[in-house]
Amino acid sequence: xxxxxxxxxxxxxxxxxxxxxxxxxxxxxxxxxxxxxxxxxxxxxxxxxxxxxxxxxxxxxxxxxxxxxxxxxxxxxxxxxxxxxxxxxxxxxxxxxxxxxxxxxxxxxxxxxxxxxxxxxxxxxxxxxxxxxxxxxxxxxxxxxxxxxxxxxxxxxxxxxxxxxxxxxxxxxxxxxxxxxxxxxxxxxxxxxxxxxxxxxxxxxxxxxxxxxxxxxxxxxxxxxxxxxxxxxxxxxxxxxxxxxxxxxxxxxxxxxxxxxxxxx
Amino acid sequence: xxxxxxxxxxxxxxxxxxxxxxxxxxxxxxxxxxxxxxxxxxxxxxxxxxxxxxxxxxxxxxxxxxxxxxxxxxxxxxxxxxxxxxxxxxxxxxxxxxxxxxxxxxxxxxxxxxxxxxxxxxxxxxxxxxxxxxxxxxxxxxxxxxxxxxxxxxxxxxxxxxxxxxxxxxxxxxxxxxxxxxxxxxxxxxxxxxxxxxxxxxxxxxxxxxxxxxxxxxxxxxxxxxxxxxxxxxxxxxxxxxxxxxxxxxxxxxx
Numbered sequence: 001x002x003x004x005x006x007x008x009x010x011x012x013x014x015x016x017x018x019x020x021x022x023x024x025x026x027x028x029x030x031x032x033x034x035x036x037x038x039x040x041x042x043x044x045x046x047x048x049x050x051x052x053x054x055x056x057x058x059x060x061x062x063x064x065x066x067x068x069x070x071x072x073x074x075x076x077x078x079x080x081x082x083x084x085x086x087x088x089x090x091x092x093x094x095x096x097x098x099x100x101x102x103x104x105x106x107x108x109x110x111x112x113x114x115x116x117x118x119x120x121x122x123x124x125x126x127x128x129x130x131x132x133x134x135x136x137x138x139x140x141x142x143x144x145x146x147x148x149x150x151x152x153x154x155x156x157x158x159x160x161x162x163x164x165x166x167x168x169x170x171x172x173x174x175x176x177x178x179x180x181x182x183x184x185x186x187x188x189x190x191x192x193x194x195x196x197x198x199x200x201x202x203x204x205x206x207x208x209x210x211x212x213x214x215x216x217x218x219x220x221x222x223x224x225x226x227x228x229x230x231x232x233x234x235x236x237x238x239x240x241x242x243x244x245x246x247x248x249x250x251x252x253x254x255x256x257x258x259x260x261x262x263x264x265x
Numbered sequence: 266x267x268x269x270x271x272x273x274x275x276x277x278x279x280x281x282x283x284x285x286x287x288x289x290x291x292x293x294x295x296x297x298x299x300x301x302x303x304x305x306x307x308x309x310x311x312x313x314x315x316x317x318x319x320x321x322x323x324x325x326x327x328x329x330x331x332x333x334x335x336x337x338x339x340x341x342x343x344x345x346x347x348x349x350x351x352x353x354x355x356x357x358x359x360x361x362x363x364x365x366x367x368x369x370x371x372x373x374x375x376x377x378x379x380x381x382x383x384x385x386x387x388x389x390x391x392x393x394x395x396x397x398x399x400x401x402x403x404x405x406x407x408x409x410x411x412x413x414x415x416x417x418x419x420x421x422x423x424x425x426x427x428x429x430x431x432x433x434x435x436x437x438x439x440x441x442x443x444x445x446x447x448x449x450x451x452x453x454x455x456x457x458x459x460x461x462x463x464x465x466x467x468x469x470x471x472x473x474x475x476x477x478x479x480x481x482x483x484x485x486x487x488x489x490x491x492x493x494x495x496x497x498x499x500x501x502x503x504x505x506x507x508x509x510x511x512x513x514x515x516x517x518x519x520x
Contacts, residue, residue, distance in 0.1 A: 167316055168346035172360040172411065173336050182359070186350045263350040265393045 051232040056240065059233040073241070076207055076219040079135065080245075083142025083210070084203040091147045091199070092192060095154020096184065105155070112151050120145040121209040133214035145206040146199040153195020154188065161187035190264065193257050200249045204242055219245075266328045266337065266414040266447075267292055268313065273322030274472075275308055281472035282308055286322070288466060288475065290415060293445040295485075297458040300468030301506055301513035306451045307419055309473065313449060314338040314417045330414040335364045339413035343420040345400040347392045353403050354379065354388040360411040374410050381440070382406040398429035402436065409440070416448040422457060431490070434460050442486045455502050459495040460488050467502060470509040477505060 033053045039045035040052040063069040097104045098112075120141055127137040127144075161184050169179040211220030219241050226234035268290035275283040282305035290296050290313075298306045311317040313324050315338060330337040339360070347356050354375050361371045379385045382402050392400055401421060408416055422430040434457060440446070441461075452458055458465045465479045481488075481498060488495055 162346075164342060164344060164346045165348060168340065168342060169359075171314060171316060171336075171338075171340040172363060174359075174363045178363060182362075183348065186348070261350075263391050263393060265349075 048232075051236050055233045056236045059237040060240065063237060069241075072217050072219050072222050075215070075217050076211070079138045079142060079210060079218065080203055080207055082135075083139040083206075084146045084200055086139060087143035087146030087203070088150050088196065088199060090143070091150025092154050094147075095151045095192075096158055096180065096188070098151065098155040099158025099188070100180070100184070108151075109155075112148055116148045116152065120206055121212075124209060124213060128213055137213070138210035138215070141210045142203050142206050146203045149199045149202060150192075150195055153198070154192050157188035157191020157195070158184060160191060190257075190261055193253060193261070197250060197253050200253070201246060204245055204249070207242070266326060266330045268415055268449075269325045269327055270309075270313065271323055271325060273309070273312065273319050273324065275305065275312060275317075275319045276472075283312075283319070284472040284474050286473070286475060290447065290449055292414075292447050294463040295441065295448045295450055295461050297450045297452060297462030297465040298468060299452060299455060299458045299465060299502065299506070300473060301470050301510040302453060303513055303516070304468040304470055304509075305473035306453075306468055309468075310340075310417050310419050310449060310451045313415075314340055316340075331412075334412045334414050336360060336411035337414040339408045339411055339416055341401070341404050341408050341416065341418045341421045343423050345392075345397075345404045345424075347400055347403055347407075349392050352389050352391055353384060353395070353406075356392070356403055357407045357410050360407055364411075378406045378410045381409065381443075382436070396429070397425045398433055401425065401433060405437075405440075409446075414447060416446055418448055418450045420452055421450070423452070423454065430454075430457070437461060438485045438488075455499045455506075458502065459499045461485065465498075465502065467505050470513050 036045065036050055037053045040047065040050060060069075063072075094108065094112075098108055099105070123144070124137065124141055127140045131137045131140045165183050165187060166179060169183050174182070207218070208220035208223055211218040212224060215221040219238055223235055223238035223242075226232075226238060268288075270286050270288040270290070273283060273286040274281065286309060288296070298309060300306050308317065312319045315324075326337070348359065351359065357375050357378060358371055361374060366374075376385070376388075379388055382405060384399075384402055384406055387395065387399065387403075392403070395403065401424075405421070422433055425433065438461065441448075450458070450461055459481060462481060463485075465481070467476045467479070468474065469476050479498060479502065481495070483492075483494065
């Protein structure tokens with residue numbers, strides 16, 4: 001046999017598998033901040049275009065030291081918690097009913113599809129008439145805003161529960177409620193929780209809208225007031241608080257997922 | 266408690282899948298149902314256990330389930346149907362929870378049945394940590410826990426590899442030898458049928474009819490791998506099925 005040329009087989013695999021890199025997110029944040037700080041200091045970003053990050057921090061420090069931070073944060077958080085609790089509870093229940101009963105599904109899916117795209121902000125005046133200019137209208141707006149995405153996520157999740165598990169439950173003589181509690185709900189939990197991420201983010205967005213009318217204190221009210229005065233430092237300080245709220249919510253849901261969904265492969 | 270299937274026919278959207286099935290399921294024996302794919306054997310099993318309603322005919326329960334039987338007709342599914350969020354012990358408990366037993370009694374049954382299936386060391390493991398064979402052992406333990414009058418096994422070993430299948434067959438034989446149970450065992454694997462069946466009902470292609478019922482008298486414990494007598498029975502079963510299996514294979518799906 002003649003001597004043949006030998007060479008290693010070229011590698012063609014790999015890639016398509018992103019992994020989490022520690023600190024990368026933080027580095028992006030930090031470099032953006034440093035860039036704006038440098039830009040505003042050296043003058044190629046004018047003070048009217050973007051506020052200087054250090055000034056935003058200063059404003060935030062004032063908020064903290066005067067105690068105004070909690071005066072704004074507490075009512076906002078209360079509105080978010082109460083409104084989102086109502087919306088999510090009703091949403092999950094409705095979603096489960098849609099997932100399990102033909103009549104509810106046929107009757108409500110078109111209604112939910114019709115409600116979903118309505119900008120809830122547009123309905124604020126209506127809610128003020130229905131629930132009053134006080135807290136009622138704010139709870140209602142946030143509840144309504146979180147309700148529709150929760151419904152859609154929940155009934156999708158219920159649809160995805162493995163039917164053989166339900167047959168198994170029936171074959172062991174489990175009752176309807178036991179099947180829902182022990183099989184359908186835990187089985188739908190991954191979908192419900194990822195829906196919750198979206199619903200709660202929408203809840204935070206609507207917080208600002210809810211505080212457009214009849215709110216003296218609240219992060220939303222604070223931002224709107226600063227916006228009306230073109231006080232960019234205060235505007236950004238408020239926006240940063242909302243972002244932090246979003247990260248907090250997402251972290252909490254992540255922790256819940258870790259605890260509740262450790263059975264996933 | 267015996268079961269009797271009487272003149273059972275079934276159809277999906279007007280297409281007949283089972284036609285005039287008569288079967289006797291005797292206490293303490295294993296009846297295997299074999300047939301080419303799509304002959305309706307799994308459908309028949311679901312009807313026997315009351316998970317599906319037949320178009321005509323009925324399944325009769327003769328006598329009452331024995332004392333201490335919690336769920337007379339209990340399934341073992343092909344894909345195990347374990348709740349992934351429950352531990353092994355939690356899955357075995359599931360079938361017991363519907364019956365209002367005191368906590369201590371449930372714990373006692375669970376530990377007893379896990380010991381019988383050699384799963385005691387895995388009681389707290391989650392299904393994702395188990396191999397396919399272990400998962401099916403858990404499903405068998407769950408079925409045994411409710412002390413069924415009749416076990417309905419739907420291709421229980423079909424999702425497993427050949428070696429695991431062999432091991433689990435041995436387990437089933439030893440479980441049956443220690444405490445004979447009644448079972449209907451659906452499979453498309455003839456080797457399983459001749460190893461585990463006291464009688465084997467051969468179904469024809471769609472619509473499923475019973476072509477022949479073969480009885481094997483040799484005790485389960487004496488049936489060994491590659492037994493000549495069993496081989497010839499298996500050969501006979503294959504001859505009954507070969508043409509139908511070929512035709513079933515060539516059939517267009519959903520045509």
